[in-house]
Structures are given as structure tokens and as C-alpha cells.
Amino acid sequence: MKRVLFAWEIGDGLGHVSRLLPIASILKDNGVECAFVVRNLIVTHSMIVHAGFRVFQAPLVAPYAPPEVRDKVIASIGDVLATVGYVEPDKLTALTDGWAAIIDSFDPDLLITDYSPTAGLAAFGERPVVPIGDWFTLPPGNWSEFRTFKDAPNRVAPARLLETVQEVQRRRGKTLPDRVPALMHGARNFVVTIPELDPYHSFRENTEASPLQPLSAPTTQESVQDYFAYLSHGYAGTQKVLEALAASSWSGDIYLRDANEEVRTQWRKRGLTIHDAPRPIEQAVSDARVVIHHGGIGTLEQVLAIGRPQCIVPRHFEQQKNGEYLGKLGSATVMKSGNKFQPEHIVQAVSATLTQERFAANARAAAADLERRGPFNLLARITDYVLSTLNAR
The missing domain is CATH 3.40.50.2000 (Glycogen Phosphorylase B;)
Structure with missing residues (x-):
């Protein structure tokens, strides 16, 4: 039986798991064994288990920035990564090894990730990864470095992030990425929103963008x-x-x-x-x-x-x-x-x-x-791609 592991590492709320679950349900109906690794086990455990999937706690660290960058404005996804270990090789090594242990124990044929760069790092060069997300959680992976989304410089130099990631991979004896955005790019990725809500739409490569499922029809009733x-x-x-x-x-x-x-x-x-x-x-x-x-x-x-x-x-x-x-x-x-x-x-x-x-x-x-x-249905495109990829392995 083919296996797919779903990963959610950064962010809050139910949105990440809510858009992963429909994908898992279709894959399950097609004979694929699925499991989840999530940031917030307490909030999402019941909904994942109720849907019939195993769920693991993701390796994580509380957001923190080293003193030399702590008081600066967060201006890019790279700056977000700096708060969760990406400027500290020892910390990022521990997190990456933690992800690798979970991945290896489940032994998936493919990973589907949502805002999970360290899962992408743990699997880099080892297993196919299919990231999904919105404009903020899934910046273009073809960029050489994360661009700023504010009128401010990067809190942390992009080169420092890359040095940390490559040092971690050297310690682990694994493939070295040539850019940090590659961890969020994968073999193929999908942006689950309309282009009007994606400022990076024109920059993307090897990407499909659309709402995950058909949207509700316009209401015809009078408000009450x-x-x-x-x-x-x-x-x-x-x-x-x-x-x-x-x-x-x-x-x-x-x-x-x-x-x-x-x-x-x-x-x-x-x-x-x-x-x-x-x-x-x-x-x-x-x-x-x-x-x-x-x-x-x-x-x-x-x-x-x-x-x-x-x-x-x-x-x-x-x-x-x-x-x-x-x-x-x-x-x-x-x-x-x-x-x-x-x-x-x-x-x-x-x-x-x-x-x-x-x-x-x-x-x-x-x-x-x-x-x-419409009707929009990126869910069908994602599951078709994943199933064809699994069948080809």
C-alpha cells in the first residue's frame, strides 16, 4: 500500500489542517494510507482522528529570535524562519532530525506539506514533496532568496539562512539545497486561492492556483x-x-x-x-x-x-x-x-x-x-497529480 504523510509545521488556527484533510480523504478512498504530523495536536487531534487518520506531534520550537535580530521588523518569510531555528545550526539540526525520525518511521512514498519548510528540509533529496498553501505560506520556490513583503530590509541576511540550512545538511550527510525557498517548492506545488489574493502569482513556476474546492454560489436572499x-x-x-x-x-x-x-x-x-x-x-x-x-x-x-x-x-x-x-x-x-x-x-x-x-x-x-x-476544484488536480506520482513509483 502506498503511503502519504501530511505535514503542518508553522502557523495557527484550523486552516492548514482543514485544507489538508480533503486531500487525505480522497487518497484514502483510493487505497492510500495517510497520516498527519501537526503543529497543534490539541486543537486538531479530534478532527483528524474522526476522519480516520493517525496523527503525530510535529517537532517545533516556540518563536524566538536571537538578540541581534530580535527588535527588527519581520519583513519576509525568511525572517519568520529565523524565529524558528533557521539561524541556529544546533537547533535546526535537532528539528530536522526530529522530522526525519517521524518521516522514516512512517516511511511515506510522498509528503504533502502546508507551511512546513523543515519537513521539506528533512525530506530534501530523499522523497518527493508536494507543498500546498496560500501566498504567505507558500512563496515562490524558484526565487534565489525570500523577497521582502514590507518596505523594510530583511531582518536576517538571506545568506545566513542558507549557511545554516547547508550546515545542517552537512552534519546529516544529506543533499545541500542551493537556496532556502527550494524547501517550500517541492516537485510540484499548489496555491489554494484565486490570483487576486496572491501577489506572487506572476512569479510562480510549476504551480497551479485555484480555490481548493468549488466556492459557494452567490446568495440570492435578502439579509435579515x-x-x-x-x-x-x-x-x-x-x-x-x-x-x-x-x-x-x-x-x-x-x-x-x-x-x-x-x-x-x-x-x-x-x-x-x-x-x-x-x-x-x-x-x-x-x-x-x-x-x-x-x-x-x-x-x-x-x-x-x-x-x-x-x-x-x-x-x-x-x-x-x-x-x-x-x-x-x-x-x-x-x-x-x-x-x-x-x-x-x-x-x-x-x-x-x-x-x-x-x-x-x-x-x-x-x-x-x-x-x-468557476467552478474551482484544485482538490481534483492535486489528488490526480499525487495518485499519478504514486503509481509511477
Whole structure:
């Protein structure tokens, strides 16, 4: 029986595993044994096991930067890698050997990775790797070095990252990459989003780009409430959003991820409707005149397809940029990441999306355009490629 190992190393939330699971399910139905190695075992264990797969804890290190680079702005994926061991040969050797031990124990014929450069390093020159991701987690692997995505220099010199990676491979007696982006390129890679949300689209080689599965159809129903909010309780700025909504006269409902019953009860006493579990996204979005969320690319894309304006409250830089790309389509307002806004700023942003017809009109137009271009189904292209690769081995 052929085997495929799925890897998720960096990042948070459920998005990484959520886009890997459908691939694994199709491969399983085709007689392929699959297993997962994940960054957050606690959050994702139940969903992976429920789908019928084994799951391992990924080797990881808490984000940290050496003192000489700690206070500089993170300006590229290379700078992100510097915080998880890529400027410290001893640390990166330990992590790479940890990945190699898991890979060797499962002995896969192929790896499918999502934001997992060290898994790619452990398998480099040994086994085929197929990375998937979005613009931020999957920069072009044909670049000689990671380019900056801010108006700032690299926090860490790209040459230092390459020196560390090559030193690790020398210690391990393995193939030396000639560039660090190659660890995220693989034999073939797939960008799971539309080109409008991928600033690197024109730079890519040996890549296919599309939403993973068909998007929802544009809604035809009239909205019945002002907002739907999908937020993380673990983000400090969420408190300010909830304060703004509780003090407003708007109607709506909220799914508060990571919140316990005590927290939900507190906000219900303030007059907010807080659901214990997420509603089906098509209905929740269709009911609302505006959708408030953090800017995760999966949620953003689905809301865009359904055709409702969005108010993005980003938790970090990646979501900030997602919101800005969406903003270019004229269908969203976007807060600044960094938790420096106040409740009154949320009121201003939501009010704008509710009262200015251009947001709703642009959202409807974008949804109609996506429907014309669809149906999207990168999932079929990925699984076809993987199955043909496995059959050829």
C-alpha cells in the first residue's frame, strides 16, 4: 500500500489542517494510507482522528529570535524562519532530525506539506514533496532568496539562512539545497486561492492556483440582520470588537472560537447572540449585511463568493495583507493589525460597510465574477497529480 504523510509545521488556527484533510480523504478512498504530523495536536487531534487518520506531534520550537535580530521588523518569510531555528545550526539540526525520525518511521512514498519548510528540509533529496498553501505560506520556490513583503530590509541576511540550512545538511550527510525557498517548492506545488489574493502569482513556476474546492454560489436572499461575526476569543482585539457590537443598535450573531461557556454567557448578558458551535457558513453569511472576521483566506474567499461585504479585523500581518488585497476589490473595510484600534474605530468601519452601497455592490459584482470563472476544484488536480506520482513509483 502506498503511503502519504501530511505535514503542518508553522502557523495557527484550523486552516492548514482543514485544507489538508480533503486531500487525505480522497487518497484514502483510493487505497492510500495517510497520516498527519501537526503543529497543534490539541486543537486538531479530534478532527483528524474522526476522519480516520493517525496523527503525530510535529517537532517545533516556540518563536524566538536571537538578540541581534530580535527588535527588527519581520519583513519576509525568511525572517519568520529565523524565529524558528533557521539561524541556529544546533537547533535546526535537532528539528530536522526530529522530522526525519517521524518521516522514516512512517516511511511515506510522498509528503504533502502546508507551511512546513523543515519537513521539506528533512525530506530534501530523499522523497518527493508536494507543498500546498496560500501566498504567505507558500512563496515562490524558484526565487534565489525570500523577497521582502514590507518596505523594510530583511531582518536576517538571506545568506545566513542558507549557511545554516547547508550546515545542517552537512552534519546529516544529506543533499545541500542551493537556496532556502527550494524547501517550500517541492516537485510540484499548489496555491489554494484565486490570483487576486496572491501577489506572487506572476512569479510562480510549476504551480497551479485555484480555490481548493468549488466556492459557494452567490446568495440570492435578502439579509435579515446587520452582521455575522466569526472571531477568535484568544485575540486581544476581539474584546474591542465585542464591546462595539454590544454598545450598538445593530442586530447579528457571533461565533466566538476558543471561548468557553463562561465567556459566552458574559457576552450574552450584554445582549449579544453567541453560538456554541459555528453555523453553516453559507447561511450565516447570507443572513448578514456585513461579515466581520479576522481575514483568514478561507473565510475571506467564501464570503467573497457568497457576495457580502466584509470588515476585516486582522490578528497579524498575513491577515492584514489578505484584507488589503480584498480591499482593492472595493468590498471590504480593513482595520490595522496590532490591536491599536479602539471600539469606536470598529463602529466606524462597520457603519461604513453598512451604509455605503458601494461595498454591497462591489461584493455582489465580485461574487458574480467568481461564479463565471468557476467552478474551482484544485482538490481534483492535486489528488490526480499525487495518485499519478504514486503509481509511477
